[in-house]
Amino acid sequence: MLVAIGLACKAFLFCLPVLLAYYLYLRLFTRAGLSKDLSWASTKDGTCISRARSTLLSVFSTRELIEDGYYKAFYYHRQMKPSTYTWQFSKNNKPYVLPNILTGPEVIIPHSQLQWLLDQPENVCSQNEVNREFLQADHTMLHPRVVTDTVHGDVIRKELTKNLGDYTEAVIEELDLAMQHAWGTDATWKEVSVYDTMSEVITKLSNRVLVGKPLCRNEAFLQNSGRFARGVVIVAAILSMIPKQIKPILAPLITWYDRRFFLGCAEFTLPIISERLSIPPSKVDGVVENDYIQWSIQHATNNNKPHERTADIICKRLAVISFAAIQSSAVSITNALFDLASSPALSIFQREMHDEAVDVLNSEFGSWTKSALAKMTKIDSALRESMRLGGFVNRGVSKKVMLPDGVTLPDGTHVPQGVRIGVSAYSIHHDEDVYPGAQTFDAFRFADSGPRLTLDNEKLLDRERKCIPLVRPSESFMAFSYGKHACPGRFFAAQQLKLTLAYIILNYEIQPIAKRPENKWFVGSIGPPMSEKVRTQWKIYHGECVADKNILISSEKYTEDQESSTGSHAISIIVTSPIYNISVSATSFNALLKDANDSKGPKLQSRGASSVTPTQQAITDPFLLLSP
Ligand code: HEM
Structure with a gap:
């Protein structure tokens, strides 16, 4: 028995390098049954050597591959201005192949075919399968x-x-x-x-x-x-x-x-x-x-x-x-x-x-x-x-072809079973035609009087609040993915x-x-x-600016040593928790109240107990509204 186990181990150790070498060969050189007419990102001639090079680049340079696939020519001429790119592939309504050393090549379709992809049922093209593979869910997901x-x-x-x-x-x-x-x-x-x-x-x-x-x-x-x-x-x-x-x-x-x-x-x-x-x-x-x-x-x-x-x-x-x-x-x-x-x-x-x-x-x-x-x-x-x-992921929507005969894209390209088809969220999120000034962090792009993006404005806008809310995925915003499999936790995430x-x-x-x-x-x-x-x-807030700001005061977190009373209504107030939870000493607090009662200083409206005595315990009124 022991001899048999020993032999099995030896055979395994002998086969392992062969298997790994074969596996690496497949990873680097496979075309995954894709048509020769499909272009690969960052390959000049589509030969197996250039495809292998491109696959190796996918380890740390997927961003460059995506930019190359979306705009073409970018990778080889990084100094070119966007207006001088030769538009091909996605920007020119053509699919291209994005190599991936971990999960195999993926066909990236142009934006115009996104709806087609979303319409495919799970038994034809499955997003669950992509997630399962990406997270190696059969092994990592515990059950x-x-x-x-x-x-x-x-x-x-x-x-x-x-x-x-x-x-x-x-x-x-x-x-x-x-x-x-x-x-x-x-x-x-x-x-x-x-x-x-x-x-x-x-x-x-x-x-x-x-x-x-x-x-x-x-x-x-x-x-x-x-x-x-x-x-x-x-x-x-x-x-x-x-x-x-x-x-x-x-x-x-x-x-x-x-x-x-x-x-x-x-x-x-x-x-x-x-x-x-x-x-x-x-x-x-x-x-x-x-x-x-x-x-x-x-x-x-x-x-x-x-x-x-x-x-x-x-x-x-x-x-x-x-x-x-x-x-x-x-x-x-x-x-x-x-x-x-x-x-x-x-x-x-x-x-x-x-x-x-x-x-x-x-x-x-x-x-x-x-x-x-x-x-x-x-x-x-x-x-x-x-x-x-x-x-945190490049993909917006990505699905794996499930049908044994594969599927045909709207432009006639055939994609065999087992290959992934997707759109790159990264490309769309960084496209100047979709987001003017796309490389710049423009914090209020989706708020203000008019959101500064070109696609989808009308249907995405929350008219009442005049903004496009974080939780609203779209063809041009796929950080939570888009369609049926858009992240169900996004409302919770947005709240946090x-x-x-x-x-x-x-x-x-x-x-x-x-x-x-x-x-x-x-x-x-x-x-x-x-x-x-x-x-x-x-941050430390001081009384004067607080009084200017119509602030809510809660005295839940009383701190005696931070007292500083400096006159009628310029009371120094130290914030100890969210801005409306402000600590004042009993003395300062009473000075503030007195001001309010004399109607000289800022008005104080109490939503609870209306008077306090100068002891720590007495400041228990949960919220007081201070208005100038
Ligand atoms: C900022 C925070 C988050 C981001 C950016 C995010 C992003 C995403 C994305 C992109 C997907 C789709 C993956 C794919 O199919 O390709 C997804 C799926 C999912 N997310 Fe989130 N997520 C966030 C927070 C959360 C939270 C807080 C929860 C749970 C409470 C959650 C639960 C899920 C689940 C269960 C799925 C799988 C949905 C399905 O396949 O039908 N996510 N998320």
């Missing part, structure tokens, strides 16, 4: 049913999005703690690692909604949750490079890196899920918890899916949702902060977003309601603009991102940086600057 039955998507669409309005205050509470922990409250400049701190903050916010308190504040759980989310993409990229013949053998070893973080999470989530499941289905409606665990249980019960009502599958789907939610939002807010910090218009952007947030909050009596967030159109636009410039950016704008100064650090491309994925830093400082 086969997570891949074959995307119930978690339904739970997001039906439960999470429906309940969003109920979470705004909870997310703000978490944000307050998380940001102050990550960026501090020192009134001196401090260097912070943007990606690391934003990952930490987004992990906390997402988990507040997905698993609730107290687990969302458990450091060990959070660490595992964040690491699992980061690990999936790394493990998937490694697995993509392994030949499918030996993947079943190596996958369990490679995925172990990430699986242990999942197990670290499960240690905390499994007992909670099991306890919740012990409540009979009939009582579920009476339970007060409102988080992903509860929605999953309810969804399984309502849809009569007993196999979805187990602790094991709920726990695994929860981990997968955390992955989808955390990494994408952390990357997006990181990019937005670098775009802002490196913009020559930083101070204008900061001031306008700040004023917008203050005005909206005042009009909503200091509550971060759903409608308050909807009114923050400049903050919304800054995020959409940043995602236009730098999403807007709250986080508004909080930062209200509470921190950001120092400008000379140059935007580059995003890093690895095949079709685009990573944000991971280790670069910005300098930030906690």
Whole structure:
């Protein structure tokens, strides 16, 4: 027996290099059954050597390949001005082949064929299959049913999005703690690692909604949750490079890196899920918890899916949702902060977003309601603009051909089974004809009096608010993909991102940086600057300007040592949390009240107790409206 095992191992080790060499040969030289008439990005003559070169370039230079495919001639003549490009391929309504060393060549179709692609049913061209391959879902997604039955998507669409309005205050509470922990409250400049701190903050916010308190504040759980989310993409990229013949053998070893973080999470989530499941289905409606665990249980019960009502599958789907939610939002807010910090218009952007947030909050009596967030159109636009410039994947819509005979594109090109067909979001997002000044971060492009983009304006516009909202995907904005498979979590993501950016704008100064650090491309994925830093400082507001601004005051966070009373209504007020939570000392507070009562100074309207005594406990009135 031992001899047989030894022989088998030797045979495997002997075959491995041969297999790898053959696999590399296929990866580099394959035409994947595509017609010789189809041009490949960055190949002059279409020979197998130039195709192999182009495939190798896909590792770190996919952006150049895409630009080449979209405009042609760009790659060879980088100094040429856009007006002198020779338009071919996408810009000239022709498909081209974009090589990809990990997943094989993809046919990139021109914008005019996008609708055709969206119309193809899953059994003809499948977007699920592309995701499955991209994430190596059969190995990384913990349970086969997570891949074959995307119930978690339904739970997001039906439960999470429906309940969003109920979470705004909870997310703000978490944000307050998380940001102050990550960026501090020192009134001196401090260097912070943007990606690391934003990952930490987004992990906390997402988990507040997905698993609730107290687990969302458990450091060990959070660490595992964040690491699992980061690990999936790394493990998937490694697995993509392994030949499918030996993947079943190596996958369990490679995925172990990430699986242990999942197990670290499960240690905390499994007992909670099991306890919740012990409540009979009939009582579920009476339970007060409102988080992903509860929605999953309810969804399984309502849809009569007993196999979805187990602790094991709920726990695994929860981990997968955390992955989808955390990494994408952390990357997006990181990019937005670098775009802002490196913009020559930083101070204008900061001031306008700040004023917008203050005005909206005042009009909503200091509550971060759903409608308050909807009114923050400049903050919304800054995020959409940043995602236009730098999403985390190049693809907008991408589907794999499923029919054995392949499919025929509207221009007559035949694409065989197994090949992917897609449109590049990156190309469209950077096209001057679609977005004038496309290379520039123009924070309020989608807000202001008239959105400055040329395609789709009419149908995308939110007429009431005169903006194009972040959550509205379109043919010209595919950061959340587009069509049936557009990201179902985008409403949740938009809520978190807007709250986080508004909080930062209200509470921190950001120092400008000379140059935007580059995003890093690895095949079709685009990573944000991971280790670069910005300098930030906690903002201090003084009474005079606060009084000018119609601000809401809450005395929840009383800090005696920060008192400074300087006269009738120029009271120095220190902000300790979101702008409307302002600490004043009892003495200052009473001076302010006295002013109001004497009608000399700013008016104070109380929405609670109308008088206070000069003790810390007495300042409990939740909100007071100060108007000049
Ligand atoms: C800024 C944040 C986010 C971005 C940029 C983003 C982007 C995307 C994109 C591009 C896709 C389509 C992938 C493809 O088919 O090619 C997608 C799918 C998906 N996203 Fe998001 N996402 C974000 C946040 C979230 C959040 C917060 C959740 C969960 C709460 C989520 C859950 C999902 C799910 C379940 C899918 C698969 C949908 C399907 O195939 O039908 N995403 N997302």
